[in-house]
Amino acid sequence: MPQLDYPATGAWQSGMPSGSRKFIHFPSDRGFALDGGSYLRDVTLAYETWGTLNAERTNAVLLCHAWTGDSHAAGPAEEGHPTPGWWEGIVGPGLAIDTNEWFVVCTNVLGGCQGSTGPASPHPDDGKPYGSRFPVITVRDMVRAQLRLTDMLGIPKWHAVIGGSMGGMQVLEWGITFPERVNAIVPVATCVYATAQQIAWGAIGRRAIKLDPKWRGGEYYDAEPGDGPWQGLAIARMVSQVTFRSDNVFTERFGRELMDSDADRNGLGLWDRFVVESYLDHHGDRLIRRFDTNSYLIIGKAMDLHDVGRGRVSLERAMARITMPSLTIGISSDILYPTYQQKQIHDLLQRQGTPSTYVEVDSPHGHDAFLINLDQVGKPIKKFLETLDGQSK
Amino acid sequence: MPQLDYPATGAWQSGMPSGSRKFIHFPSDRGFALDGGSYLRDVTLAYETWGTLNAERTNAVLLCHAWTGDSHAAGPAEEGHPTPGWWEGIVGPGLAIDTNEWFVVCTNVLGGCQGSTGPASPHPDDGKPYGSRFPVITVRDMVRAQLRLTDMLGIPKWHAVIGGSMGGMQVLEWGITFPERVNAIVPVATCVYATAQQIAWGAIGRRAIKLDPKWRGGEYYDAEPGDGPWQGLAIARMVSQVTFRSDNVFTERFGRELMDSDADRNGLGLWDRFVVESYLDHHGDRLIRRFDTNSYLIIGKAMDLHDVGRGRVSLERAMARITMPSLTIGISSDILYPTYQQKQIHDLLQRQGTPSTYVEVDSPHGHDAFLINLDQVGKPIKKFLETLDGQSK
Numbered sequence: 001m002p003q004l005d006y007p008a009t010g011a012w013q014s015g016m017p018s019g020s021r022k023f024i025h026f027p028s029d030r031g032f033a034l035d036g037g038s039y040l041r042d043v044t045l046a047y048e049t050w051g052t053l054n055a056e057r058t059n060a061v062l063l064c065h066a067w068t069g070d071s072h073a074a075g076p077a078e079e080g081h082p083t084p085g086w087w088e089g090i091v092g093p094g095l096a097i098d099t100n101e102w103f104v105v106c107t108n109v110l111g112g113c114q115g116s117t118g119p120a121s122p123h124p125d126d127g128k129p130y131g132s133r134f135p136v137i138t139v140r141d142m143v144r145a146q147l148r149l150t151d152m153l154g155i156p157k158w159h160a161v162i163g164g165s166m167g168g169m170q171v172l173e174w175g176i177t178f179p180e181r182v183n184a185i186v187p188v189a190t191c192v193y194a195t196a197q198q199i200a201w202g203a204i205g206r207r208a209i210k211l212d213p214k215w216r217g218g219e220y221y222d223a224e225p226g227d228g229p230w231q232g233l234a235i236a237r238m239v240s241q242v243t244f245r246s247d248n249v250f251t252e253r254f255g256r257e258l259m260d261s262d263a264d265r266n267g268l269g270l271w272d273r274f275v276v277e278s279y280l281d282h283h284g285d286r287l288i289r290r291f292d293t294n295s296y297l298i299i300g301k302a303m304d305l306h307d308v309g310r311g312r313v314s315l316e317r318a319m320a321r322i323t324m325p326s327l328t329i330g331i332s333s334d335i336l337y338p339t340y341q342q343k344q345i346h347d348l349l350q351r352q353g354t355p356s357t358y359v360e361v362d363s364p365h366g367h368d369a370f371l372i373n374l375d376q377v378g379k380p381i382k383k384f385l386e387t388l389d390g391q392s393k
Numbered sequence: 394m395p396q397l398d399y400p401a402t403g404a405w406q407s408g409m410p411s412g413s414r415k416f417i418h419f420p421s422d423r424g425f426a427l428d429g430g431s432y433l434r435d436v437t438l439a440y441e442t443w444g445t446l447n448a449e450r451t452n453a454v455l456l457c458h459a460w461t462g463d464s465h466a467a468g469p470a471e472e473g474h475p476t477p478g479w480w481e482g483i484v485g486p487g488l489a490i491d492t493n494e495w496f497v498v499c500t501n502v503l504g505g506c507q508g509s510t511g512p513a514s515p516h517p518d519d520g521k522p523y524g525s526r527f528p529v530i531t532v533r534d535m536v537r538a539q540l541r542l543t544d545m546l547g548i549p550k551w552h553a554v555i556g557g558s559m560g561g562m563q564v565l566e567w568g569i570t571f572p573e574r575v576n577a578i579v580p581v582a583t584c585v586y587a588t589a590q591q592i593a594w595g596a597i598g599r600r601a602i603k604l605d606p607k608w609r610g611g612e613y614y615d616a617e618p619g620d621g622p623w624q625g626l627a628i629a630r631m632v633s634q635v636t637f638r639s640d641n642v643f644t645e646r647f648g649r650e651l652m653d654s655d656a657d658r659n660g661l662g663l664w665d666r667f668v669v670e671s672y673l674d675h676h677g678d679r680l681i682r683r684f685d686t687n688s689y690l691i692i693g694k695a696m697d698l699h700d701v702g703r704g705r706v707s708l709e710r711a712m713a714r715i716t717m718p719s720l721t722i723g724i725s726s727d728i729l730y731p732t733y734q735q736k737q738i739h740d741l742l743q744r745q746g747t748p749s750t751y752v753e754v755d756s757p758h759g760h761d762a763f764l765i766n767l768d769q770v771g772k773p774i775k776k777f778l779e780t781l782d783g784q785s786k
Contacts, residue, residue, distance in 0.1 A: 193649060195649075199669050200670070203631070206664075207601075211624050211625065247588060247731065256588075266428075268429040268529050268531075274589070276589040310659070335728070
């Protein structure tokens with residue numbers, strides 16, 4: 001556990017309530033260095049905790065969220081976190097990630113829009129939103145920011161770092177960048193690097209946002225309510241939403257049903273909608289109410305830039321730094337992060353002699369199954385955490 | 394062969410050159426009735442032919458093109474068809490569809506932009522482009538327009554109707570709507586109805602076009618050159634281009650390579666491009682030079698509306714009308730029209746006792762394999778046409 005050379009302002013203290021949002025502020029006199037070569041000043045990281053850190057500080061578990069997630073892994077929607085916990089049903093007393101046993105922490109990633117410093121935050125120079133001035137960040141930047149919180153909380157070593165999708169990218173970077181600070185990792189439905197196809201999906205969303213005249217180069221924060229770049233963001237979200245799910249489930253759920261008003265004319269109007277379109281619209285609508293478009297861009301770009309091998313000679317050399325036990329979870333029907341990508345993580349780890357378990361969730365729900373099939377996801381995690389139990393506590 | 398009750402203006406005559414574009418004009422005094430309930434007046438259909446119609450008029454083969462294709466199935470790019478033939482290498486003397494033997498015909502579909510009446514065509518009322526006035530059409534409308542050409546050419550029965558993707562939709566509709574005019578059908582990489590996922594991809598493209606301020610509700614035909622709704626169309630095309638290919642081929646071909654200028658800074662600019670993005674841009678650029686945005690919308694909507702069972706009691710009842718031999722071709726790596734959809738066609742036909750063969754192209758190239766793996770696609774078609782030979786000639 002390193003000595004902090006800066007004050008731990010805003011850090012958790014025993015007795016703080018579970019599931020309420022807290023903030024740490026990085027000291028303003030020194031910048032937070034980014035992979036891209038620039039610095040961010042006055043960084044704030046929002047986080048939530050559940051359970052209690054034990055006296056030995058050995059029962060801490062870090063959860064890492066996905067693209068449009070936030071620190072709110074468990075609990076109802078309330079001020080500061082507009083949606084219920086993204087792993088509600090997994091995280092809590094007596095659940096797979098048992099908060100009676102573990103001190104669970106989840107941050108809103110750097111670049112996010114639910115309390116952590118991101119494009120909508122005030123620039124320290126002028127107090128106006130960063131907008132287009134916000135620099136490109138990487139998953140490694142997110143993880144380095146989380147390391148600061150780790151230090152501030154006085155956690156020498158995470159019992160486990162767990163996350164799905166982009167959360168899983170952070171998990172891998174934790175294992176590689178700070179192996180001495182992590183006992184075990186659980187990457188879920190993720191990959192060692194973004195593939196060309198994944199980048200392509202990301203690029204389509206980026207272009208749609210850029211095309212939206214209300215995006216105005218990222219400087220839309222003075223827009224009237226309801227007058228921001230919501231259409232571009234909604235289209236970007238549509239792309240994600242299709243890749244997050246599966247052909248089968250779409251067919252079962254929506255088939256070729258038309259919206260009621262469109263059914264009267266057999267859907268034979270150019271803008272008449274099938275039910276699946278209304279579903280995508282609904283998800284777009286929900287997202288624009290709770291998520292900042294520039295954050296969506298910045299975080300999406302970080303995912304495209306994800307490559308654990310970058311600057312580390314090779315993929316194998318990077319993965320060789322992962323020496324702690326790992327549980328990798330894939331989803332049978334995932335079209336965005338197909339199971340060959342999780343098997344690749346498992347194979348690389350096994351080949352180098354790192355203890356590795358691979359579990360495949362058998363689900364028709366596609367990528368989102370890690371947020372849906374909670375039983376199948378939770379069980380192996382619970383078992384894995386318990387197996388490790390004797391080692392770290 | 395029905396008696397024509399209208400003059401066959403512009404129809405093919407013996408001695409006309411192969412592969413040059415021809416036009417037929419439907420008589421202007423009567424409208425062409427559409428599925429949507431409206432009429433089109435002064436319809437023109439562009440078409441090309443290869444080979445010679447035999448005296449018995451029994452050697453005619455109809456090819457049906459896909460979304461952004463046109464009548465130019467074979468031959469180099471030249472005026473009137475800005476790209477080389479989409480089945481160059483399949484259609485020609487001595488090739489799989491042997492133009493020494495068959496009289497091959499391909500139309501530009503109704504709603505298209507390469508000579509057939511579409512949104513860019515002059516409205517008969519005022520001579521200005523239809524624009525948003527162009528009605529929604531269906532694949533059945535396309536096929537009924539092709540029937541008019543069939544009559545005008547004096548072809549009692551097609552030896553075979555062949556096509557991939559949206560072309561395959563037309564093929565199925567030919568078999569169902571006009572079974573007495575078709576000896577055999579070859580649907581390739583297609584489906585009996587557009588699934589929710591396929592509709593979702595289409596919807597994303599539609600929204601991107603609608604979002605483009607230069608689309609102007611479809612009334613952009615007075616735009617300066619280079620000032621049309623090209624960005625929206627390019628984004629729509631990106632979606633298609635990703636679904637037309639495969640994860641594997643994208644990884645092999647592009648990996649995570651950055652464009653040269655972007656590599657200097659590790660791609661760490663928000664708009665720095667990976668090579669795969671530049672590839673998608675390139676395809677978008679190519680399309681906007683040769684394709685009308687409103688045609689893209691209208692034809693895309695027709696595909697979403699494709700459902701052979703619509704208004705025919707059931708899918709099974711519709712398919713029961715197909716009594717002629719069929720060869721159905723699927724592609725192993727197709728993510729847009731997965732092989733279960735072609736197997737479904739084959740199963741439905743087999744179950745009702747219709748002679749049916751299913752062939753699967755083993756290719757990593759995804760949906761586009763029907764335009765790439767010409768050998769694997771051409772061989773079974775050649776064999777199928779020859780097997781039928783004795784029956785029809």
